[in-house]
Amino acid sequence: MYENLSNYKNLSFSTYNKMAYCKIQKIPGGTQADDKWWENLESKSKGKKWDTMRHNGVLFPEPYKPLPKNVKIKYDKKPVSLDSTDTDNPLHITAEEAAVFFAMKIDQDIRTEKPENKKAINDKIFCKNFWSDWKKILGKDHIIKDFKLVDFTPIRDYIVKRAAKKIEEKKAMTPEEKAELKEQKAATTELYGYAVIDGVRLGMSAGIQPPGIYMSHADSPLRGRIKKRIQPSDITLNVSKKYVPECKINGKPCKWGEIVEKKDVSWIASYGNPLDSKNTNYIYLKREGSHWVCMDDKVKFEKARNLGKNISKVRKGYTQDLDSKASNTRQLATAVYLLDELAIRPGTEKDEKTESDTLGLTTLKCGNLKFERGGSVTFDFTGKSGVPFKKTVKVVESVYKNLKSLCTGKKDSEQVFPDINAISLNGYLKNFLSELTAKVFRTYKAGSILQNELDNCVPKSTDEVHEKKLSFNKANIKVAQALNHKNLAAGDKKVDKVNKKIEELKEKKKAAKTPKQKASAQKSIDVQEGKLEEASENISMNTSKVNYIDSRIIVAWCKKYDMPIEKIYNKNLLKKFVWAMDTVSTWRF
DNA sequence: CCCCCGACTTGGCGCTACGCGA
DNA sequence: TCGCGTAGCGCCAAGTCGGGGG
Numbered sequence: 286m287y288e289n290l291s292n293y294k295n296l297s298f299s300t301y302n303k304m305a306y307c308k309i310q311k312i313p314g315g316t317q318a319d320d321k322w323w324e325n326l327e328s329k330s331k332g333k334k335w336d337t338m339r340h341n342g343v344l345f346p347e348p349y350k351p352l353p354k355n356v357k358i359k360y361d362k363k364p365v366s367l368d369s370t371d372t373d374n375p376l377h378i379t380a381e382e383a384a385v386f387f388a389m390k391i392d393q394d395i396r397t398e399k400p401e402n403k404k405a406i407n408d409k410i411f412c413k414n415f416w417s418d419w420k421k422i423l424g425k426d427h428i429i430k431d432f433k434l435v436d437f438t439p440i441r442d443y444i445v446k447r448a449a450k451k452i453e454e455k456k457a458m459t460p461e462e463k464a465e466l467k468e469q470k471a472a473t474t475e476l477y478g479y480a481v482i483d484g485v486r487l488g489m490s491a492g493i494q495p496p497g498i499y500m501s502h503a504d505s506p507l508r509g510r511i512k513k514r515i516q517p518s519d520i521t522l523n524v525s526k527k528y529v530p531e532c533k534i535n536g537k538p539c540k541w542g543e544i545v546e547k548k549d550v551s552w553i554a555s556y557g558n559p560l561d562s563k564n565t566n567y568i569y570l571k572r573e574g575s576h577w578v579c580m581d582d583k584v585k586f587e588k589a590r591n592l593g594k595n596i597s598k599v600r601k602g603y604t605q606d607l608d609s610k611a612s613n614t615r616q617l618a619t620a621v622y623l624l625d626e627l628a629i630r631p632g633t634e635k636d637e638k639t640e641s642d643t644l645g646l647t648t649l650k651c652g653n654l655k656f657e658r659g660g661s662v663t664f665d666f667t668g669k670s671g672v673p674f675k676k677t678v679k680v681v682e683s684v685y686k687n688l689k690s691l692c693t694g695k696k697d698s699e700q701v702f703p704d705i706n707a708i709s710l711n712g713y714l715k716n717f718l719s720e721l722t723a724k725v726f727r728t729y730k731a732g733s734i735l736q737n738e739l740d741n742c743v744p745k746s747t748d749e750v751h752e753k754k755l756s757f758n759k760a761n762i763k764v765a766q767a768l769n770h771k772n773l774a775a776g777d778k779k780v781d782k783v784n785k786k787i788e789e790l791k792e793k794k795k796a797a798k799t800p801k802q803k804a805s806a807q808k809s810i811d812v813q814e815g816k817l818e819e820a821s822e823n824i825s826m827n828t829s830k831v832n833y834i835d836s837r838i839i840v841a842w843c844k845k846y847d848m849p850i851e852k853i854y855n856k857n858l859l860k861k862f863v864w865a866m867d868t869v870s871t872w873r874f
Numbered sequence: 875c876c877c878c879c880g881a882c883t884t885g886g887c888g889c890t891a892c893g894c895g896a
Numbered sequence: 897t898c899g900c901g902t903a904g905c906g907c908c909a910a911g912t913c914g915g916g917g918g
Contacts, residue, residue: 396886396887490906490907492906492907494907494908499909500908500909501909501910502885502886502887502908502909502910503909503910505909505910550880550881550882551881551882552881552882555880555881563878563879564879564880565879565880565881566908567880567881567882569882571906572883578882578883581882581883585883630884630911630912631911631912631913632911633911633912633913635911640910641910643910643911645911645912669884669885669886669910669911670884670885670886670909670910670911671886672885672886707912707913708877708913708914711912711913711914722912722913722914723912723913724883724884724911724912724913727884770885770886771886772886772887773886773887774886774887774888825885825886827885827886827904828884828885828886831884831885832883832884832885833884855903855904855905856904856905857904857905
């Protein structure tokens with residue numbers, strides 16, 4: 286598996302990088318990264334990211350395979366055949382294919398809502414949006430006129446059965462067949478899984494989004510709309526002009542939409558979002574293998590650290606403004622106080638016609654605030670991706686007074702901060718610290734909480750690895766709580782499950798005959814109990830680990846207490862944070 | 875000058891490979 | 897060896913924010 290962290294002690298950033306990446310970078314057209322390559326990387330003139338970029342283009346999804354002729358939807362209880370070959374419409378999808386998409390969603394829950402009443406088929410907007418797109422594919426003379434009379438269950442039942450059969454077939458495969466399948470996959474990865482940047486091969490994921498139905502994470506007014514099938518002519522490739530790859534779809538030659546050579550960006554290909562071509566989708570290097578992401582991460586954490594160094598100055602600044610005579614300034618200062626205190630996202634403005642009405646700091650409405658006795662305020666709103674945010678905090682007197690006056694005489698649906706937005710908030714923050722933006726507060730919060738928790742967490746040298754891991758998790762949970770990262774799908778079942786397991790393990794411990802068995806049972810109990818808090822609040826630690834926690838804090842702690850870092854970071858995270866591995870044990874956020 | 879959108883980060887969750895206990 | 901549960905990986909949705917362009 287992974288070598289122990291101690292092997293990497295005192296390696297420089299570039300040396301470690303080379304160890305991680307260069308061993309595997311032998312491909313036609315790509316040489317191994319040498320010192321010069323890494324030096325160039327750091328010294329590239331501003332805005333320029335690469336000199337040569339080479340890749341084999343993008344990978345299109347499989348074409349649609351028609352259903353057997355006897356599998357049909359029912360319209361008004363009678364079987365109806367749908368066209369399965371004509372894709373001559375703006376979505377490039379056959380009428381039957383669209384029906385298959387819908388049939389596979391009818392039992393699915395709309396995310397964020399209670400499952401019992403929120404099957405997609407019962408969601409009026411979901412159905413209305415699908416119907417309006419499907420109607421266009423069917424054409425206006427089609428016999429299907431009333432969506433309510435369409436029964437998709439025959440297709441659903443067929444697809445479910447087919448999927449089950451496929452699993453059985455896979456199980457029944459001989460080792461040789463399995464090996465061949467694996468080889469095929471590897472061959473595709475070999476061809477489409479890498480880009481060569483300035484002569485160095487790096488992982489990319491070349492897959493174009495397949496067509497389907499747009500499933501919003503929250504309550505987007507566009508949920509249920511059909512996402513079109515992307516055509517080669519929709520694709521813009523970013524590639525060195527002398528290395529433009531051949532365009533092929535299902536083995537047939539085709540033509541790329543556009544070829545560009547934009548050296549100031551890191552994307553490899555782009556195309557209009559399949560739902561709404563005003564937005565752009567991108568193909569990038571894999572996050573964990575991208576040297577650009579590595580370097581940007583480092584910059585991001587340094588910004589957060591800089592906020593930490595200057596936090597008293599920043600606090601002093603906005604505290605003064607809390608009592609400013611100008612209403613605008615008071616609003617800004619109050620918002621920054623909340624940013625600092627609660628690490629809420631800034632809340633950029635949204636288009637209510639096409640986007641969910643999830644909220645952030647500057648878009649909060651008076652109905653989201655409740656003024657409690659004793660100077661506390663409860664914040665209750667739905668945030669990014671439909672995650673509920675509900676916290677009660679005691680605020681300083683000026684903030685309480687400001688918030689109260691901002692909400693007095695206003696309807697619940699009116700904005701708490703009518704005169705500010707994310708842009709003006711960021712502009713205001715620049716007064717205190719250049720390069721400071723609202724989201725930096727979240728990164729700063731994550732770093733400072735983890736550093737604090739780990740400072741107070743001093744494992745005994747006799748502790749086993751799993752005990753150290755538990756201590757670490759406790760600290761990580763604190764961070765995830767602060768950032769309100771949750772896993773809603775698990776519901777309440779998770780806690781019950783953990784509790785049940787603990788009971789079982791206790792029984793097992795009682796029944797244990799040898800001290801060794803007893804100890805092993807206790808270890809399992811510890812692990813489960815460690816999960817209890819996480820489960821009870823549906824906390825998800827992953828997002829903070831991937832995006833918010835400065836890996837240097839973790840590396841330093843691991844070195845200090847001889848904790849193998851691979852117990853905290855998986856393979857990909859080890860790669861993503863490769864730049865931090867030479868951090869010394871005394872390093873602090 | 876301002877606003878829209880380009881480019882990138884951040885987010886939850888479904889799927890699957892894999893490891894563990896029976 | 898087999899079935900089962902789970903971590904983790906990849907997918908794609910949903911944010912942030914600065915600067916290009918009208």
